[in-house]
Amino acid sequence: MSISLETISRTRMAYVRQIGPYGPANKQAMETLKNWAHVQHLLTEASVLFGIPQDDPATTPPESCRYDACIVISDDFVFSGNDPVKEGELAGGDYLVYRIAHTAEAVMHAWTSIPGLVRDHGHAIADGPVMERYKGELLLRHQCELCIPVRKDANLM
Template structure:
């Protein structure tokens, strides 16, 4: 059974690269493109947090239309940048689980966490996306966090 932690994640200003197409290896390409841009901007440093946001449910959206956003948190007062759009990650309550950063572990987590949430007192918030969260320390340990939005 997965160890779910409830966490309040603040709204976060982000820069992102969007990819449209089947989820999988292309998501990695979007993240690499974002990291290259972030390095050039001096943003990919210790406190930076990377996020992967699958915007669509592949069970109800054709694979060719699935959107994935590779994102990085931005410091306050970051100047606007023409090459990469900016946005805001919605804050709120999230059920967070830490997993190995492998395709197998991600698939297993998705298969286990939704039933676990339905058995718990938490209800998934359909108005906010599920977030993959990566910090420098976690990446160095080959870990990531899946953050499932829940209603307060």
């Protein structure tokens, strides 16, 4: 496990949205995205993918939860018009990046640890979704990252 503070820049992305309860359907959305990205020659060891749950399942009915499977694309990438993906943008900002093992157990533990980790690092959770980030070199080591939007906590200063 490693934790760092990172400013993520504005990023153009292609994404597939899954609407419904979080779970196995999220994996299907990611597979649809990967298949499209492979055909477009975008899926390489240097690719960066995100899994972004857009809603809090504690306050959003399961049938309304949105999950976006995303891949970073260049500003000059041109969509064909028949693509099964949509174009989107990550606004960017400051994130606490928590590197973890890419296992169901480690991810579940990490999600429950977020409030304490953020507080222990002198920050508060900012508006925006917590994102799962997947990079080729990390996946080869069976790791992924949780990117937690943060701001300095004035109460801790």
